[in-house]
Amino acid sequence: MKALLTPVSIHNVRITGGLFRERLDVVCQKAIPYQWSALNDKVTGAARSHAVDNFRIAAGEYEGKFYGKVFQDSDVYKWLEAVSYSLVDSPNAELEQIADDVIDLISKSQQPDGYVNTYITLVDPTQRWKNLRDNHELYCAGHLIEAAVAYYCATGKAKLLEVARRFADYIDTVFGTGENQLPGYPGHEEIELALVKLYRVTGEERYLSLSKYFIEQRGTQPHYFEIEAAARNETERQYDNTYYQAHLPVRDHHTAEGHAVRAMYLYCGVTDIALETGDRGLFDVCKRVWDNMVSRRMYITGGIGSVAFGEAFTFDYDLPNDLAYAETCAAVGVVFWGHRMLQHEADRKYADVIERALYNGVLSGMSFEGNSYFYVNPLEIWPESREKRNDRNRGRQARLQPWRQKWWEVACCPSNIARLIASLGQYIYSSSNDEIFFHLYVDSEAVFDVNGDSVSIKQETSYPWDEKVTIRVYPQRTKEFTIAVRVPGWCRRAQVSVNGDPLDITPYLERGYAKIRREWREGDRIELVFAMPVERIHANPQVRVNCGKVALQRGPVVYCLEEVDNGPVLADVSLPKSTELTVSYDKDLFGGIPVILARGERRIWSGDSLYAPATYETCPVEIRAIPYFLWANRSPGEMTVWIREC
């Protein structure tokens, strides 16, 4: 059971227009330089990072003390990974030089035996591998490997890859079930998927085996985290093993549990191992956990993790809008995992979820300008409540802010969104021997090898704002092969034509992909029209908080109401079931976007009383909804995705 599909390499795809070209430009031109400033503590008023300085100190170039979290290094690695992809899209010699310099620092900070971690090295080398559960050494190693692979693939420069290999080789000697090895695994998964990337780029099977070992060892008895905790005389712990997805061996997982980002990274690795080793059992684990997540534990925005404590999944249908956590990184993780599932099983259900996360819970994480970030992505906010209620402004819950922040003490999200958007090209297409799959509709060009022949593709679209997609096909020579276009799950009326001739796709549909097989000639044109009326979406009644409420979605984009457009007390705005929903293009808003307009109602409340007999007197109000991902880019205030119906 090898992977069905291969994603297009970012070298063979280029995003040429539309929303993601614009977001990609923001990432390359603004976010990446901005993040470099933040990592170097050059942004006034931003939370301290010190992440690059930690490397400078570990490399012996600076005097000083480590500052930050045990996983501070990963911010640098994830930024480097984003830089790598950006250099493919937008070559930038100055940026590449900065990256090379950082790589030198990392290289110099590598210990003689291959170990790299500025926290352990600078703070307490005796703690190396002593607390796998909490200390994130393998997590940081994973991000180092991902950065190294990305930089190597982007630039051909192998220096960081060599650092990563030496580190991986060393890790391979330390961990395992052999004599004198530690039978452990990371508290925060990440290295599993990274080792598969390293295997793919180096061909070294040991990395694959090591990844498989980490996955299979996880959650087995005797429990490594318990043994380790006993060895350091730990008396109290904050989280149980579920938090780490280590409550059970992975093969016994049935539901999405614990820290949401960790879960996503773990299942990315599990899917990769299932793909590479043809392990149907592991893939079945992924399928059932995926289904549980998608059908019970995911916000309409693709956000996951509905409680701040543990940044975690809770239980089926528990999806409060105001107490949502829905960390940006977790939505990014959904895209990572969904992308892997999709290569394994060309079912649009995975691409539908990728779209749901991408256009909503991921994009919301970064401001329109690219220089501020959400950690938590609630679906409803009443800022006064966040500010004044002690159960909403303490602990992890305090990360729920009504406004994006310049930086975070835990700054995982900014570089995560950057590395995803910078590498978005590879999510658009996949191919097998003689099939080209269109998963996402993004204005772009790509080149494929179809059974030895080169086939160029040009996709022209303003999706998700516009319902039309034009695909132009340029095979090296006329050739029979399949173009599989995804009919999005949200779309109830799709029209397809080839060279102007309407095509009834019904007989060609396979798991949501219309598979058009024919002899393709240079300049052949497929036109797709995915009808994009505003859809009123209901949640399953089990999601108690959304009963009586509707979300507005157009195409894959979920909309929301903001106070700046609709006044305060959004909860009192209601949308009659019969109201017409109009799409209006606002050319002045965020460079031009479609907004949704409707006539709604508010109650008329006479006097100052708190409770009174119902009068049902209402007044009409104009409702204006904007894409959720663009909220909190104007003035702070209330926001809600779910709107009351009347």
Place this chain on the structure above:
Amino acid sequence: MKALLTPVSIHNVRITGGLFRERLDVVCQKAIPYQWSALNDKVTGAARSHAVDNFRIAAGEYEGKFYGKVFQDSDVYKWLEAVSYSLVDSPNAELEQIADDVIDLISKSQQPDGYVNTYITLVDPTQRWKNLRDNHELYCAGHLIEAAVAYYCATGKAKLLEVARRFADYIDTVFGTGENQLPGYPGHEEIELALVKLYRVTGEERYLSLSKYFIEQRGTQPHYFEIEAAARNETERQYDNTYYQAHLPVRDHHTAEGHAVRAMYLYCGVTDIALETGDRGLFDVCKRVWDNMVSRRMYITGGIGSVAFGEAFTFDYDLPNDLAYAETCAAVGVVFWGHRMLQHEADRKYADVIERALYNGVLSGMSFEGNSYFYVNPLEIWPESREKRNDRNRGRQARLQPWRQKWWEVACCPSNIARLIASLGQYIYSSSNDEIFFHLYVDSEAVFDVNGDSVSIKQETSYPWDEKVTIRVYPQRTKEFTIAVRVPGWCRRAQVSVNGDPLDITPYLERGYAKIRREWREGDRIELVFAMPVERIHANPQVRVNCGKVALQRGPVVYCLEEVDNGPVLADVSLPKSTELTVSYDKDLFGGIPVILARGERRIWSGDSLYAPATYETCPVEIRAIPYFLWANRSPGEMTVWIREC
């Protein structure tokens, strides 16, 4: 400005039938003996109390160590106070002997200088008066005084009153702005109102002055709590001064702030002092804080305190149903305070709030059987969420239980509800020289002195279940005076007749009381009919969580839906605006109560998806609502007061 009205003494009133006779019997026959068992740790599975044992140890009768909170003594005092009132209603020699024995213990635990407090005495006598903010010594003193006054008034026995006087005399030497005095005041108010009671029973003006001192000194600068904290080298504090209503001098208070129970007790004392001293300024403070509380910060159940952290008020219109705290004691406190306001200003608005709290947020605190208690009284619960969400089952939030508990580690609520219900008689009537006020409708008899003549009153009613009240008047001799009957604020159609002749009360209405002045003869009969249709109540739109929802209220009783009657997922049940609401008397439920029946709707949801385009398909369901205060007496499950409308 002396008090306008005098409440009826519990010696001159007797509750003879109806809901409160039944609740009073439960308190006297079940709750008081049960609480005695709990205070003596004789209830299997109940939280440990040790409160009586602490006195036995302090009295030198037992060996052992103090156990409990710094305010553990108050549980015994409040129980004694409840016992006192119960002995008036239901004489019980055995119970009185137990009380006498407890009083002996308290007396023996009194220190030579008059000080009483088992925590300080047994744990660390050097800490006496060292931490007024946290250690509750004056709070316990207040409850000792209240118990002493109640026991003296009930039985004529002065032993505990002497203990209380000696303690109060000693406190009077310790506190004040004189030389060698501590310019402090309690972190938890209570002694202020207690000293007024002591003054009233002893005539000793010093107690009144001391109470006034505590009130006036509170929140002044330099801030006593800060001075005290500095003296004990405190480095961290949990709460700011608002929690203690000590953020500002009392005369500068405008809103209901901080710990809700403390606030109620404080303003009881402030109202008392305003009453006794004729201080209009202090009364104005009470009026504006009252209005803020009632029109912005009170649940429809009369519950107050909408956040678990600090058991506190938050801000205007912040009244979440599921994160409600609404401590039983706080609703009891609302009744205490409202009762005092009412004597000052015969305005039904106070009695309306007393009723709101009494029939809902107070009665809900005790089980139907009188042997289990709610600490927190939410207006909505999804037990699975409480159980599994870490933001709902930790810290004070964990006191929100879907089921009443046998006892609590902090057991303030059980005895508080007992002492209120045991003394309920005095809340029903007040009188002035030639006016008798009917505040509450409770089947009862009472005797008044009307300008020197005795007037007996008999009130016959099944209120709140029935809308009819018959009042029979038996003056010693035919005499002109006023009977002022309250027309409840919830009532939109009140009919009054005197001796069968209908009376248009419109010209007689004064602040919600119909003042019927005439020559009353023996056997004169007033009949009141307060139309009691089921009212659909809306909340002010500013209460965001209740938008689109309706509460059902009949008379003063707020209803709720329970899972046991309506199935799970109550949030999906909706009530069409036009649905007829039927009252049906269920003779088998809780000894016979009216329930509300209606035809509602649930959505039909096809398939297993989490989100889907709205179809608006519904199926009819029978809705059954029971009085809120009776919830959680059958099987655990979901509950909601606010029901979605469609």
